[in-house]
Amino acid sequence: MFSIVQQxxxxxxxxxxxxxxxxxxFEQFCLKYLFQLxxxxxxxxRLNLALAEGFTNAVRHAHRALPPETTIEIEVSLWIDxxxxxxxxxxxxxxxxxIAEPEPGTLQAGGYGWFLLRRxxxxxxxxxxxxxxxCLLIVKYAQQGQV
Incomplete structure (x- = not known):
């Protein structure tokens, strides 16, 4: 198993x-570590968009009935792979x-964020x-040929 390179x-x-x-x-983390790899x-x-979707979903949906002082914690872990x-x-x-997946060419109220994240x-x-x-876990694997 690989160990964490940076967190x-x-x-x-x-x-x-x-x-x-x-x-x-997140961009600062990427500039420091990911471009080098x-x-x-x-x-x-794509990762920044996924992070934005996850964060806004937490604020808009999960914390809708909670006070704005309620915290959201985010952790980024870089592994070799x-x-x-x-x-x-x-x-x-x-x-x-x-959540029902939207049919192509149709409209539905909500649910698009989860499918966007998966893509x-x-x-x-x-x-x-x-x-x-x-805990929302979002994983992106390094492309072949990368360290």
């Missing part, structure tokens, strides 16, 4: 206005598999942790 952590209040701060923090700009763009983003929230858990990342897991928080 960082950010805790922010549950406010959409902090999305830019979250994305800038040969990750493409396209991969990093992958990058993992974990987003923890305090909302009520839900089953993303119960941006190689692996997406949403589960309740032992400390009564929800």
């Amino acid at each position: 960082d952590h950010l805790t922010v209040k549950s406010e959409l206005s902090l999305l830019n701060q979250v994305q800038q923090w 040969g990750w493409s700009e396209s991969q990093l763009y 992958r990058l993992e983003i974990k987003i923890w929230d305090y909302g009520k858990p839900f089953n993303p598999d119960a 941006l990342a190689d692996r997406v897991v949403y589960e309740r942790s032992a400390d009564d928080r929800n």
Whole structure:
């Protein structure tokens, strides 16, 4: 098994206005570590979009009925073969598999974010942790030929 190469952590209040701060923090992490390992700009763009989707979903849905002071924790872990983003929230858990996938060419109210996440990342897991928080795990594997 591979060991973690680099890791960082950010805790922010549950406010959409902090999305830019979250994305800038992630971009700094990418500039410091991922470009050196040969990750493409396209991969990093997709990861940043997935992070934005996960964060905004936590604010808009999981924390909708909670005060804005409720924190969201984000952890980025770089392994030799992958990058993992974990987003923890305090909302009520839900089953993303119960969301019907939108049919091409049709409209539906909500549910697009989960499918967007699954298309941006190689692996997406949403589960309740032992400390009564929800954890969204977003995993992107390094492309073949990268270290």
